[in-house]
Amino acid sequence: MARWQPDAPGRLAAAALDLFEEHGYENTTVIEIAEHAGLTKSTFFRYFPDKREVLFGGGTVTGLLVEGIASAPSTAGPLDVVADALDTLGRTFFTADRREFSRRRQAVLNATTELREREALKRIDLTASMIEALDRRGVPSLTARVAAQLGALVWEIAYDQWIDTGSPDNTDDFGTLARRALADVRATGALR
Amino acid sequence: MARWQPDAPGRLAAAALDLFEEHGYENTTVIEIAEHAGLTKSTFFRYFPDKREVLFGGGTVTGLLVEGIASAPSTAGPLDVVADALDTLGRTFFTADRREFSRRRQAVLNATTELREREALKRIDLTASMIEALDRRGVPSLTARVAAQLGALVWEIAYDQWIDTGSPDNTDDFGTLARRALADVRATGALR
């Protein structure tokens, strides 16, 4: 029964995003998502541990960032290491063809507390991964925490700008935006 | 029926913490919590929007912190404003008599992903509140974001130390720990 079809999780994620946009996250049932993808509830929960996770598919981002931190050149400070890693991320993941999807996804996330909650957890876990990665580079523990925290902020700023439709001249890639955001953050001199 | 008894939410929260410690969050039912407090499921959900929230009772902390930021003296930098506010918080909320409760609560939180998730959301919302409060003081937007982010980190460090049983000589109050943490964060010079 039900012959195999390619990329079940991908179809589920796409169906979910469509339905969330149309009816809202809370007014969409897992069964509806599954049916919309030509599958069933059983299969949905085989690929995603819960309903929220369908919009957080690839844990790949964390891996890429950690890799980026590990393989960054020995530059001046830990924040530059993070900036290098964000640049790598921009070239390997936050590519132009993913922008429209990211934009749609983010709009749904921002509209739903339950999803913002999951996003918050992901962010904290990601920050923890950054700290570990900096630790492995020999960065002192507290310095690593500060750098990771600021790195997360730089990420957030750059991501918002990358997604932003407002400015039509916004063709900068993610890495460029991240570098600029870091420079701005530095310029605040908030640590003084 | 069921005569009135004082402080229903308080009894629910206490019962919840007891049961979570004994059987774990996921192995504890809302019905069990309610019965343990001499109440019912209906009453539980009358006081808490969901099961997680029973451990996040007072939204008072945010209010206190925001107040603290608003009423801080015009000191050198925004980070000092935050430190002042944390000091106020230490005197008004993180008092010695709340330490044991906080310790038990935090142990439960750390053990459960679902609760860590809620905690992460609270932290982000709190950070947003700090940013607004700094904005109202006229702090430039980006500077406020950086300061709030670092303030959250300082909070985390101080809170962990305040709760920590490990060091027996740990009788410092929350505000003192926060000031020391801020000094340490500054000393890393991670922005350079």
Added chain:
DNA sequence: GCCAGTGATGGGACTTGGTCTCATCGACCC
């Protein structure tokens, strides 16, 4: 003292997320 109103609670039906177990089907291999 009685009665009506009010506020806190209880009770139970109902929806949905999430788990679990077992059956089914198609592909592939011998």
Added chain:
DNA sequence: GGGTCGATGAGACCAAGTCCCATCACTGGC
């Protein structure tokens, strides 16, 4: 052709969360 394996479907089941209505205790006015 039969057996195995991987992916899926089906359905029972539990707990979270929502809703609506009944019930009780207390209160104030008459």
